[in-house]
Each structure stands twice: as structure tokens, then as C-alpha cells.
């Protein structure tokens with residue numbers, strides 16, 4: 142879909158930002174460019190829509206050399222999302238999103254109708270359509286930026302650190318949202334970040350650049366973690382890559398153990414009688430876990446007192462038996478106050494417990510079966 | 516106080532070809548003409564330099580020299596070179612109006628956030644579309660500020676047209692001076708002052724209309740700080 | 742050129758008058774504008790009143806004010822005092838806003854730090870807040886200076902002395918050289934005044950030029 146053929150970019154001042162880049166971006170997938178600051182990620186990305194022209198080599202989009210297209214026309218067919226969103230301050234949210242359709246010659250009414258649909262697609266309430274960018278939070282602005290890029294349904298989306306200016310919680314939201322959208326839209330996305338975790342989370346494939354615009358490794362995230370090509374990549378990927386690699390292992394072989402539970406509204410006496418190893422999980426009426434109670438916590442509480450939200454101690458992360466990875470299973474065990482991870486089914490209902498030992502056992506089994514490199 | 520108002524409130528001075536309404540039309544005509552010419556010359560220059568980010572140094576230097584140029588000197592020089600007529604005062608007033616208009620356009624367009632321009636280019640706008648649809652609307656507060664300041668200076672200075680034989684409110688000032696008729700002089704001066712204040716008020720209103728609400732300072736729920 | 746050399750005495754006199762009429766108002770204006778700007782930066786009602794009044798004064802054409810002033814303060818019609826007062830009013834109107842804005846934009850942390858190390862308000866103003874506002878004040882002074890220099894020439898039309906007399910006189914005698922001399926002299930004076938102000942600005946704010 143997008144092909145870099147021996148692409149080099151040398152700026153007027155002699156800086157070589159990208160050096161002989163050869164790389165093929167898979168259609169319908171998310172490809173992430175990652176690397177230290179100044180390694181040429183942005184330059185590589187911007188050469189695709191000719192915001193920057195390559196010094197030598199060729200870039201093909203859909204088999205056609207980008208240099209044969211008129212830059213504005215080329216860009217209208219490629220969505221582009223940047224760090225601070227770059228929304229037009231003088232236009233409402235709706236008109237920002239309608240920009241490209243109007244440029245492409247749609248009537249204003251039709252463009253606005255399309256824009257309104259897109260705001261919904263990216264999870265913004267319709268009431269925000271009439272606001273100006275200055276009246277939105279950073280995360281909302283980014284959503285508008287994504288909506289604007291999607292407006293004429295371009296097959297290709299270029300995103301340059303779109304989520305790096307928002308706080309970690311919002312960033313996680315936006316990442317999940319992007320993955321959800323991509324599940325529906327199947328765009329060819331090139332995503333630039335300097336955050337290796339983001340790269341591994343989002344990328345179907347990840348290209349690690351080293352300074353000087355040299356491609357160090359181009360692989361699936363699991364491969365990158367398991368078999369870094371050299372010291373630079375393994376350093377860049379980070380110390381706890383072994384742990385993060387667990388994120389790519391399904392937890393299908395894992396045995397879920399028994400777990401003691403009590404429902405909100407039951408009495409403290411019930412809870413005390415059912416304690417197992419001094420701990421018990423509290424669930425609500427839908428059997429969704431709300432936290433833990435311990436023998437310590439219950440000591441001194443009246444036998445007939447009801448178990449309510451105030452009494453419950455907050456728990457660790459939950460492990461989803463249907464979609465979770467070994468990493469999330471291990472994390473649930475490590476983050477739980479009782480050392481037992483809480484396992485739930487796809488619907489969020491309590492199904493049992495997980496211990497770290499059990500995760501390690503499953504990991505060992507995966508190694509022997511060759512699923513994990515030794 | 517009578518010195519200031521006796522001429523002004525005499526009905527005899529409010530009619531005929533030398534009356535206040537006729538002089539007002541002349542005054543506004545010189546002002547409008549000079550402003551339009553100055554916009555036609557100054558705005559494209561400022562906009563181009565602001566858009567391309569090239570030649571800013573030359574432009575600012577030129578604006579500063581023009582600003583320091585004595586308007587009366589230009590006026591009298593052009594009269595000696597081109598003769599009495601509309602040209603000398605209009606030339607002098609245009610040169611007066613160009614620097615603020617040019618500087619406003621340059622500063623306004625140059626100050627549009629680079630990410631916004633980058634995004635405009637990225638979504639596929641041509642350079643022309645970037646200039647007209649993004650840079651100019653975003654620069655409107657400063658562009659309009661320049662035009663407004665030019666308009667005020669020109670209204671105030673259009674009195675000089677009367678010095679070289681034309682009309683406008685300046686007529687009363689110079690005729691009063693020649694005739695030792697202070698009330699007439701003062702009447703002319705007050706008329707110019709009132710006109711300047713009115714022009715300022717009207718332009719403030721117009722500015723509201725041409726500047727996008729998205730560019731107004733955001734009102735925070737807690738009110739203004741400090 | 743020979744005309745210029747024959748009239749060096751006249752040019753010298755006009756220069757002195759022009760400089761005096763345009764510089765004095767800047768000096769007086771600055772002295773008055775500092776406390777006003779400070780008041781406007783401290784108290785909201787003062788700010789509203791001072792900024793509205795100075796905006797209005799700034800709008801009134803100088804030539805008009807020079808003409809009206811004698812009736813208001815009973816000076817003689819051609820008294821240079823009218824010019825000095827008018828231009829002083831302009832300088833104040835221009836500087837109050839920029840001084841107020843500059844003082845309001847001094848980071849609150851710096852003011853707090855100065856207070857914490859024991860500065861009293863007046864000393865803090867002189868020692869900390871005003872120095873940080875100097876670059877903005879100098880920018881305002883440069884604008885006031887250049888416009889005063891050109892406004893003094895306008896005064897020649899109603900008989901005020903200065904380079905403007907070269908224009909009115911040259912006009913009456915149809916003598917181009919005299920007018921051109923006046924234009925060049927005005928430009929040179931404006932340039933020198935601007936350079937002097939820039940230089941003073943740099944000398945009193947050495948910290949703005951050290952590497953960051």
C-alpha cells in the first residue's frame with residue numbers, strides 16, 4: 142500500500158534525517174514508527190503526503206509515485222493528524238471536520254452532515270459541534286483532529302504523535318478508541334510515536350528507527366520484544382521487555398482457581414465465616430467484583446453489620462479470562478492485596494482466582510511447546 | 516466655553532457648500548480614498564511577507580521609515596512636484612496609512628500558529644486556500660487593528676488637505692487661523708475630534724463582526740484572574 | 742546643498758526647538774505614566790477608568806487638541822505649551838496601557854519570591870517589577886517618540902516652530918530643497934532618537950541579553 146524505496150532526505154543544512162529507507166507498510170494495518178527524538182520519524186511520515194519532498198528514492202502509495210501527484214490533491218486523499226491537533230481556531234468543531242469535504246467540492250450542507258456523523262464516530266457528543274477549539278480539552282481536540290482526518294474516508298491515515306500532548310489516562314482512552322475505530326474502518330495507518338509502549342500496544346507492525354534515519358528493525362511487536370535485532374533495539378525496547386512480551390501470549394492454558402465471595406448487603410458475619418486464607422472478594426448484585434475484605438478489616442465489625450462500599454478495600458486489576466493475556470493475568474495477581482488475582486468472564490462476572498505461580502507454570506508450558514523463544 | 520461652541524452651534528455654519536455636512540462628506544471622502552489605496556498597497560505586501568516568512572526584516576524597516584516620514588513634508592513636496600489637487604493630500608495620507616496596515620497584516624499572518632498552518636497544508640489546502648481560509652481569518656484581530664489605527668490617523672490628519680486648498684474639516688481650522696477667528700478654528704477642531712471618536716466606535720463594532728468568535732479570549736468559569 | 746550650508750544657523754535653531762518640543766513630553770509623560778500604570782495594574786477600578794480615559798484621549802487628534810487647549814486652560818493660541826501638553830497627554834495615554842500590561846504580566850511567582858525575601862511594596866516595585874517591565878516600556882517610548890517627532894511638524898501648519906516650518910516656508914516659496922531638507926532632517930532625528938532609546942533600553946536591562 143505504501144512503499145519506501147531507498148528513500149533519503151537530506152535537508153538544506155546537510156542534516157541527513159532519513160537514510161536509504163526501504164519499508165513496506167501493510168494495507169489495512171497500523172504501522173508504528175518509533176525511535177528516539179530526532180531520528181527521522183516525522184520526516185519519514187511527512188514525505189508520504191509530500192509535506193516534505195524526498196531527496197532521493199521513491200515513495201509509492203497504491204503503486205503510484207507520490208511525486209506524480211499534485212501535493213494538495215494527494216493530501217486530501219490522506220488523513221493527517223498531528224500532535225497539538227492543529228484545529229482551525231476560527232472555525233467551529235463541525236466546520237473543522239467539514240474542511241476537507243468542502244475543499245473536495247461537497248456542498249456545505251452535505252459536508253456538515255458528514256461531519257456530524259464523524260463526531261459521533263469518534264465519541265464526541267453532538268452538543269460540541271458548535272463549539273470552537275479553544276473551548277475543548279486537549280483530548281477532545283485530538284478526537285476532532287481524528288474526525289477531520291477521516292472526513293472524506295481516506296484509505297490512508299498519517300498520525301504524528303497524536304496522543305503525546307494529553308495526560309496518560311486520556312491517552313489510554315484515545316489509544317483504545319483508535320483500536321476500536323480501526324476494528325471498524327480497516328485503514329492503512331502510519332503512526333509516529335517515541336513511546337515504545339504505545340508502539341507495542343497499537344502497532345500491527347513496528348519500525349524502530351535509530352538516529353540518522355536508519356531503520357533498525359521492522360517487525361511485529363511480539364517479535365520485537367522476543368528477538369530484538371541488536372543492542373540498540375533491545376535497549377530501546379527496554380529492560381522489562383520480557384514482562385511486556387507476556388502481553389502477546391494468550392492465557393488459554395491457565396487454570397482458574399476457586400475464590401471465596403460475598404455480596405454487597407450480606408452481613409459481616411457471613412463474610413467472616415467464608416474467608417479463605419483470611420481474604421474474601423466482594424461482588425455486587427450482578428456478580429461484578431467491587432473489592433476485597435480481609436480478616437483484619439472485619440475484626441471488630443458487628444456480626445450483623447451489612448457489607449457496604451465503605452467497608453470494602455479496593456482491589457487490583459481484573460483478569461478477563463476470555464480476552465486477557467498472560468500479562469494481564471500476572472498483573473492481576475501481583476496487584477491484588479490478597480496475592481490472588483481476580484478473574485472475570487467477558488461479561489465482567491467473577492469466575493475465580495489466579496496466582497502468580499499459576500501464570501509462571503503456564504509460561505513454562507508455553508516455552509516447552511515452543512510458543513515462546515527460550 | 517463660549518469660545519469653543521459659539522461658532523459650532525451657529526445654524527448658519529451647518530448648511531450650504533461650506534457647511535458642516537458638506538465638509539464632513541469631503542473629510543470622509545479623503546479618508547476613505549486614502550485608506551482604500553493604502554489597503555490595496557499595504558495589505559498584499561504584509562500578507563505575502565507574513566505568509567512566506569521572507570523579507571520580514573525589509574518590511575519592518577520600510578514600515579518604520581514610512582512611519583517617521585513627516586506627513587506635512589510629503590504633502591508640501593508633492594504639491595510642488597505635482598501641483599495643487601487631490602493627489603498631494605491623498606498621497607500624504609496614504610503613506611501615513613500604509614505602515615499600520617502593512618505591519619498589522621504581516622504581524623497577524625506571521626503570528627498564526629505554525630501547527631495550524633501545517634495542519635491546513637496537511638489536509639490538502641493550496642497555498643492560496645491556506646492564506647484566505649486559515650491565515651487571514653486567524654490574523655483578523657491584528658489585521659483589523661492595523662486598519663483601525665490607520666483609519667484613526669487618517670481621519671485625524673485629513674485636516675491637512677485644507678492647507679493645500681482642499682476641503683474637509685481642516686478648512687475651518689485654517690480659515691479660522693487666517694481670519695483670527697478662534698471660535699471657527701475651535702469648532703473645526705472639535706468636529707475632527709468628534710468624528711475620530713465616532714470612527715473608533717464604528718470600527719470597534721465592525722471588528723466584532725469580522726473576527727470569528729473562536730478567536731475571542733476564552734471566558735473561564737471562574738471569571739477573570741488576578 | 743548650498744542652501745543647507747547657508748542656513749545651518751536656522752537649522753540648528755529648528756532642531757533645538759523640534760527636539761525640545763518632542764522629547765520633553767516623552768520625559769514628562771513617562772514620569773506621570775509610571776504611577777498611573779502601576780495603579781492600573783493593581784486596582785481593577787483604576788484600570789477600567791485609566792484605560793478608558795487614555796483610549797479616548799488617544800483617539801482625539803493632536804492637532805485638534807492643540808487648537809482646543811487654549812480655550813480650556815486659557816493659554817495663548819500659539820503658545821508652545823499647548824504642544825507640550827498635548828503631546829504629553831498622548832505619551833501618557835500610550836504608556837499607561839503598556840506599563841499596566843507589562844506590570845500585570847510579571848510572573849506572580851517572582852513577585853511572591855520578592856515579597857518573601859523581605860521587599861516592601863515600593864522597593865519591590867522599583868527593584869523587581871518595574872525593571873522586568875522595562876522592555877515593554879521602552880517599546881512604548883519608541884512609538885511615542887517617533888509619533889511626537891512627526892506630530893510637531895504638523896503643528897507648523899498652525900504656526901508652531903520646528904522642522905515643520907521648513908515645509909510651510911518651502912511651500913510658500915515653492916522651494917523644493919527646503920522641504921526635502923525638512924523631510925531628511927525629520928527622518929534623521931527620528932532615527933537618532935530611536936537608536937538612543939534602544940541603547941538606553943539595552944543599557945538598563947543587561948539581563949535580557951545573556952544567553953538563555
Ligand SMILES: Nc1ncnc2c1ncn2[C@@H]1O[C@H](COP(=O)(O)OP(=O)(O)OP(=O)(O)O)[C@@H](O)[C@H]1O
Pocket residue numbers: 152153154156157158176177178179180181182183184185335
Ligand atoms: N527543516 C529542517 N531543516 C533541517 N533539519 C531538519 C529539519 N526538519 C528536521 N530536521 C532534522 O532532521 C532530523 C529528523 O527530524 P524529525 O523531525 O524527523 O525527527 P523525529 O524523529 O520526528 O523526532 P521527534 O521525536 O523529536 O519528533 C533531526 O535531526 C532534525 O533536527
Ligand SMILES: [Mg+2]
Pocket residue numbers: 182183184301
Ligand atoms: Mg517528530
